[in-house]
Structure formats: structure tokens, C-alpha cells
Amino acid sequence: MTPRPVSVAIIGNPNVGKSTFFNALTGAAQVIGNWCGKTTEACTTDTLYADRKVSFTDLPGIYGFGHSSHEEITTDKYLHSGEPDVPLVVVDALNLERNLYLVLEVLERYRRAVVVLNKMDAATEHGIVIDHVKLAQLLGVPVIPMVAIGKPAVSDLYQMIFAVADGTYAMRPYRVEYPVQIEAAVAQAEHSLQDSRAGSRRWLAVEATEQQDDDAQVEIVSTRYAAAGQITAQCMVHHPTESLTDKIDYWALHRWFGIPLMIVVFALLFFLTFSVSRPLSEGIGDVFSILGDLTREYLPGWGVPAVMVSLLADGLINGIGATLGFLPQIAIFFLVYSLIQDSGYIVRVAFLMDRVMSAIGLNGKIFIPLVAGYSCNIDGILASRILTSRYDRMVAVLGSTFAPCSARLGVMVFMVSAFFPSFKATLVMLGLLAISVSLMTLTAFLVRFFVPPEETSSFMTEVPVYHLPQPKNLLVGTGRRTMGFLHRIRNVILYSSVIIWFLSTFPAGSFEESYIARIGQTLEPFGAIIGLNWQLIVALIMGIPAKESALTTLGVIYHTTSESGNLGQVLAASISPLTAFTFLVVYMTYIPCLATVITIYQEMRNWSMAVISVYGSVMLSLLLGIAAYQIGRLFL
Amino acid sequence: MSEEFTLDAAQEQSSLKITRITGKGKTRLRMLQLGFTPGTRIEVLRHAPLADPVEIMIRGAKLALRREDAKYISVVNAEGQ
Numbered sequence: 073m074t075p076r077p078v079s080v081a082i083i084g085n086p087n088v089g090k091s092t093f094f095n096a097l098t099g100a101a102q103v104i105g106n107w108c109g110k111t112t113e114a115c116t117t118d119t120l121y122a123d124r125k126v127s128f129t130d131l132p133g134i135y136g137f138g139h140s141s142h143e144e145i146t147t148d149k150y151l152h153s154g155e156p157d158v159p160l161v162v163v164d165a166l167n168l169e170r171n172l173y174l175v176l177e178v179l180e181r182y183r184r185a186v187v188v189l190n191k192m193d194a195a196t197e198h199g200i201v202i203d204h205v206k207l208a209q210l211l212g213v214p215v216i217p218m219v220a221i222g223k224p225a226v227s228d229l230y231q232m233i234f235a236v237a238d239g240t241y242a243m244r245p246y247r248v249e250y251p252v253q254i255e256a257a258v259a260q261a262e263h264s265l266q267d268s269r270a271g272s273r274r275w276l277a278v279e280a281t282e283q284q285d286d287d288a289q290v291e292i293v294s295t296r297y298a299a300a301g302q303i304t305a306q307c308m309v310h311h312p313t314e315s316l317t318d319k320i321d322y323w324a325l326h327r328w329f330g331i332p333l334m335i336v337v338f339a340l341l342f343f344l345t346f347s348v349s350r351p352l353s354e355g356i357g358d359v360f361s362i363l364g365d366l367t368r369e370y371l372p373g374w375g376v377p378a379v380m381v382s383l384l385a386d387g388l389i390n391g392i393g394a395t396l397g398f399l400p401q402i403a404i405f406f407l408v409y410s411l412i413q414d415s416g417y418i419v420r421v422a423f424l425m426d427r428v429m430s431a432i433g434l435n436g437k438i439f440i441p442l443v444a445g446y447s448c449n450i451d452g453i454l455a456s457r458i459l460t461s462r463y464d465r466m467v468a469v470l471g472s473t474f475a476p477c478s479a480r481l482g483v484m485v486f487m488v489s490a491f492f493p494s495f496k497a498t499l500v501m502l503g504l505l506a507i508s509v510s511l512m513t514l515t516a517f518l519v520r521f522f523v524p525p526e527e528t529s530s531f532m533t534e535v536p537v538y539h540l541p542q543p544k545n546l547l548v549g550t551g552r553r554t555m556g557f558l559h560r561i562r563n564v565i566l567y568s569s570v571i572i573w574f575l576s577t578f579p580a581g582s583f584e585e586s587y588i589a590r591i592g593q594t595l596e597p598f599g600a601i602i603g604l605n606w607q608l609i610v611a612l613i614m615g616i617p618a619k620e621s622a623l624t625t626l627g628v629i630y631h632t633t634s635e636s637g638n639l640g641q642v643l644a645a646s647i648s649p650l651t652a653f654t655f656l657v658v659y660m661t662y663i664p665c666l667a668t669v670i671t672i673y674q675e676m677r678n679w680s681m682a683v684i685s686v687y688g689s690v691m692l693s694l695l696l697g698i699a700a701y702q703i704g705r706l707f708l
Numbered sequence: 709m710s711e712e713f714t715l716d717a718a719q720e721q722s723s724l725k726i727t728r729i730t731g732k733g734k735t736r737l738r739m740l741q742l743g744f745t746p747g748t749r750i751e752v753l754r755h756a757p758l759a760d761p762v763e764i765m766i767r768g769a770k771l772a773l774r775r776e777d778a779k780y781i782s783v784v785n786a787e788g789q
Binding site: 135136139140167168169286290293294297301310325326327330331426427430533534535536 | 742
């Protein structure tokens with residue numbers, strides 16, 4: 073007989089290391105399935121441990137079971153869809169008292185739980201000692217301390233999960249006793265309850281009482297917190313030390329040095345990305361260029377038809393080579409960005425910038441999705457989930473598409489360095505970045521016309537202690553990102569380079585006669601307003617599915633071989649710097665890539681947002697292109 | 709007993725005690741959940757470089773909040789108490 077499967081809901085405050093824990097947990101067991109609920113947005117992973125199926129559902133970080141945020145609503149929706157066998161609460165040892173508040177609410181609701189005490193090692197460093205045996209006694213539920221997540225801890229955890237699910241653990245859940253008048257109201261509410269599927273009758277009655285009036289709400293929350301405080305006092309000793317976090321924050325949040333330091337950090341992020349990745353990108357480009365030459369040289373001799381040789385050398389090798397050139401950039405940007413984010417510095421950035429953002433009615437946290445957009449617009453859109461108000465989310469989603477992502481930045485850096493000497497190149501890049509920031513600001517103003525201000529979005533954020541992310545986690549994340557990029561090459565770039573090659577090779581004859589040239593020439597009158605020739609127009613069109621294909625297209629159109637010099641030299645010889653600049657302005661702004669447009673639809677759950685994004689960005693890019701070209705002509 | 713004022717007017721490095729939470733709805737609930745309950749001691753650590761938001765220490769944890777939200781938290785000085 074197969075044992076009964078077990079469902080586990082992972083609950084916890086934001087920032088307690090829930091996801092790391094979740095990954096390690098499911099990584100140590102055999103994963104047999106992985107899916108996200110469409111209506112609940114909660115992701116479930118099925119594992120097999122000791123021949124028993126255990127489904128873990130990772131829920132968003134919450135402070136309590138109210139409806140005070142998007143995360144709480146999502147969690148509640150999931151918990152209403154079916155009671156989990158085991159509620160597992162991940163607790164941050166650095167912040168025991170507040171985390172226990174949620175534990176007490178879980179116990180009130182389910183009368184059972186497994187508590188995982190996370191970040192024990194960091195707590196020790198901060199002079200915090202927690203007696204987890206005592207804590208388990210006080211709470212009346214199993215408490216499992218996690219130092220390093222290894223096999224033994226995971227095995228303990230599964231044993232406890234089974235014990236709680238099967239009812240073999242002698243559960244004595246802590247019960248919060250409220251003041252007399254509250255208890256009377258709770259008893260009365262309990263009496264009139266009809267439905268108790270979503271949790272214990274007592275919890276539902278407490279919830280109902282809490283909603284009756286503000287005074288009762290304060291009493292209930294205060295009583296729970298008083299209990300959390302008493303439990304903490306009995307099992308925790310804290311020897312305060314001047315922590316590294318305090319020392320760093322003295323400078324990082326300093327009245328005069330905080331903001332300049334932040335600018336240095338971001339400048340360093342981009343500098344590192346480009347200086348480290350450039351030689352690597354060039355190396356990859358050279359390898360593919362040689363590969364193309366060898367193909368052209370030897371394959372005809374082996375009886376391969378000329379069309380096939382051209383398809384391989386001019387289409388596939390050229391296209392894939394140009395795209396793979398971005399790989400180092402994406403990997404390095406993501407690595408350094410993850411370091412800034414996971415270390416806790418990004419919260420400081422939000423703290424420093426909130427006043428600026430609130431001046432245009434935005435939340436300081438919006439800085440996070442907008443900066444993430446510079447890595448990949450999809451990251452930006454996904455990161456905008458941290459924002460609670462509809463207005464902030466819309467601005468974050470639409471605004472982050474104006475952040476030139478690492479693929480676009482790659483093309484931009486390539487073109488800028490081909491056309492301008494290094495000092496001027498830096499200024500041009502900064503100018504382009506300034507345009508992207510202005511467009512984000514413009515987005516904030518435009519969205520205001522359509523979304524009326526609701527309840528003020530608040531900026532109440534934890535300021536976590538700094539920690540050095542584990543190299544393993546950083547590398548795994550970076551690896552996953554890089555693989556995702558390679559995956560896209562297979563799906564998009566492969567086809568688009570073959571299509572581009574086909575359109576530019578057929579019908580046979582001179583290149584100006586090819587299909588692609590004809591498409592570009594038809595559109596040339598439009599391009600003339602912004603000074604773009606048909607080659608550049610074709611590059612823009614081909615960049616729609618994936619932005620980096622624009623460069624691939626130019627590579628194919630301008631037929632680069634090792635004799636003609638690299639693409640940069642060929643381009644610099646064919647078009648003027650002003651044309652190149654105008655092209656970049658348009659290129660940076662027009663239509664986020666297809667994958668981004670699809671993500672907008674998925675996140676906002678309506679097509680109109682995706683359409684607005686595409687339409688708006690095309691219009692803005694044309695206006696900016698006209699401005700750049702016509703104004704530039706006056707000066708050059 | 710010193711005079712009651714709201715948290716947005718507090719000086720940097722001051723030690724305070726919460727007297728009551730005003731305000732409504734989600735913001736109020738979020739504040740309570742974060743541990744802003746009457747009688748709780750808090751410390752104002754610093755103001756952001758552009759004066760807003762403020763960073764405070766409550767129940768051993770650091771939190772940042774805007775002055776417009778801090779207005780809903782009434783406090784008294786707890787220096788030397």
C-alpha cells in the first residue's frame with residue numbers, strides 16, 4: 073500500500089530565506105513535478121521522499137493573515153483552496169519576535185505546524201543565541217534549526233513533516249488568550265459561525281472580532297505580540313554587538329555620502345559588466361568568424377552545394393555567433409546584479425531614492441524593478457510584483473521596458489564604441505541612459521492620467537542585515553539565466569537567422585534585389601525622416617522578436633568576412649555617427665522584445681497593457697528619432 | 709508624562725514609546741502586523757539623505773517608513789525610562 077501523500081504549505085515573513093530553503097529542500101529530494109496555480113500564483117513542487125509523495129507549495133512572504141498586501145491576498149486565496157496537511161513556517165532567527173507573531177497566528181488557524189528556524193549562523197554572528205528545544209516546548213510544535221542545509225537536516229525535516237501529517241507528533245499548540253471582553257466577543261462570533269473549512273473555528277471567530285472595530289484589532293494584535301515577546305524572552309539571549317551592518321550603513325545611508333556611493337556602485341556594475349565581458353565577446357566573435365571562413369573555404373571542395381554553404385556560413389554561423397557574443401555580458405551583469413540585490417543593498421537604494429520617487433507619486437521600491445530591467449526587461453516586469461499599488465505596478469511594468477536590457481546594451485555598447493572615441497563614447501552612452509530614465513519618468517506621468525490615485529501606497533520596508541550571498545546560489549542563478557538565454561537562441565535566433573539569410577539571399581542576383589532589401593527600400597521614405605537607410609530599417613524590423621538580432625541582421629546584410637574587417641569597422645565606414653546615434657535612440661526605445669510583450673500580458677492578465685506598451689514605445693521612438701536626427705543635423 | 713507627538717516629527721537618535729495607532733485600513737493593519745502596538749519602544753535611527761523616509765528600530769528589527777505613514781503613529785519620549 074502506498075502511503076498517503078502529504079501537502080505542505082511554506083509560510084513565512086518576507087526575506088526569511090524561504091526560497092533558498094525551498095530550493096535546498098526540493099534539491100535534496102527527488103523532484104517529480106513542478107507547477108504554478110493559475111488562480112493562486114502559488115508554485116508547488118512534488119517530491120518523492122522514502123517512497124512518499126510530498127507536495128511543497130512556496131507562498132509569498134507575509135506578516136499575518138490579513139489582506140494588507142498583494143502577497144497576503146495571494147496566500148489567503150491559496151489557503152482557502154484547500155487545507156494543507158502541514159503548515160510549515162520558516163522563521164528568521166535574526167528577527168525572532170516578529171516572526172513568532174506569524175507562527176502564533178498559524179497555530180491559531182491550524183493548531184499544528186512545523187517551524188523551521190532559519191539563518192541560525194547569521195544570528196550567532198550577531199550575538200543572538202536561541203534555545204530551539206525550549207522554543208519547541210513553549211510553542212508545542214516541532215522546531216528544526218537550520219544552519220547549513222545538508223542531508224541530515226533535510227531528513228529530520230521530512231520525518232517531522234510525516235509525524236505532523238500522520239498525527240503521531242504530540243502537538244500541544246500554544247494558544248493565545250485574549251483579554252476577557254475580547255474572549256467574550258470571540259465566543260459569541262464562534263457560536264454564529266457557519267463555515268470552518270478555511271481554518272479553526274476559533275481563528276475565524278478571532279478574525280471576525282478583529283474586523284468589528286479598531287480597538288478590538290489593536291487588542292488582538294497587541295496580545296499576540298505580547299505572547300511573542302514572552303516566548304522570545306524565555307528562549308533567546310541577545311548580546312548586542314556593533315554589527316558590520318551598522319558600520320556599512322553609516323556610510324551607505326550617510327546624509328552626504330549615501331547617494332554618491334550608490335551612483336558609484338551602479339557605475340561599477342556597468343563598468344565591470346562591459347570591461348570584463350568585452351574581450352570575451354570579441355573572442356567568441358572571432359571564433360565564429362574563423363568558423364565561417366573555414367566553412368566557406370572547405371565545404372565546397374567536399375561537394376556541398378553553394379546554397380548550403382551560404383546557409384551555414386552566412387546564416388547560421390554568423391547569426392549564432394553574433395548572439396552568443398552577448399553571453400558573457402548577460403552572465404556577468406546578472407552575477408553582479410544578484411550580488412547587489414541578495415546582499416541587501418538594494419533595499420538601501422530604495423531607502424535613498426524613495427523621496428525622489430515619491431515626488432512623482434511613486435514608491436521607492438519601484439527602483440528595484442526599474443534597475444532589474446537593465447538586466448532583462450522580463451526581470452523588471454517580474455520584480456514589479458513587490459509593489460502593492462496598481463499605479464506603481466503599471467508604471468514599473470511599462471517603465472521597465474524603457475530600460476535598455478543587457479541585450480540592447482550590448483548592441484549599444486558595440487555600436488557606440490565603433491563610432492565614437494572612448495571619452496565621447498562614454499558621454500554618448502550616458503546620454504542614451506539619460507533618455508531611458510526620462511522615458512520612465514514620462515511613463516509615470518502618462519499612467520497618472522489613466523489610473524486615479526487609490527489608497528496611498530506605503531513604503532514600509534524591512535532593512536535587513538547585510539549578508540554575503542553564497543557563491544553557490546549566485547552561480548546557480550547565473551547559470552540558470554545563461555541557460556535560459558541559450559534556450560532562446562534555439563527557439564528564436566535560430567529561426568530568425570535562417571529567415572534573415574533566406575530573405576537576404578533570394579531571389580538570386582545582387583543583394584539590392586533581395587527580398588529583405590525590397591522590404592527595407594519600400595520603407596525607406598519613412599526612414600528618411602529619421603535619417604535611417606534601408607539596412608538599418610531592416611535591422612530594426614528583425615530586432616522585434618529578439619533585440620540582439622538587429623546586430624545579427626547587420627552582420628548578414630553587410631556581409632562581414634575577415635578581409636572586410638569586423639562589423640564595427642564596416643559600419644563606421646558605411647554610415648555617419650549621427651545616423652548611428654539616431655538608430656540607437658530608436659533602437660533603445662521601440663518595442664520591447666516579443667518575450668517581454670508576452671510577459672506583460674502574463675503579469676497584467678490583459679492584452680491591452682501589452683498593446684499600449686508596443687504602441688506607446690513605437691510612437692515615442694519615432695518622435696525621439698526625429699528629434700535626435702533633426703536637432704543633430706543643426707550641430708553636425 | 710511627556711507630551712504626545714507623531715513619529716514623523718521625531719528627531720534622529722531619539723528613543724520613543726508608542727501611545728496609539730491612528731489611520732485606517734491596509735496601512736493600519738500593516739503597521740500593527742509589523743509590531744507597532746501601543747506600549748512598544750522604538751528608536752529613530754536616521755532620516756534618509758533627502759529627509760524622507762526614516763529608519764527606525766522596533767522589536768530588534770530595522771524598518772524604513774515614510775513620514776506620511778509615520779504621522780499615524782503617536783509617540784511620547786521614552787528617554788531615560
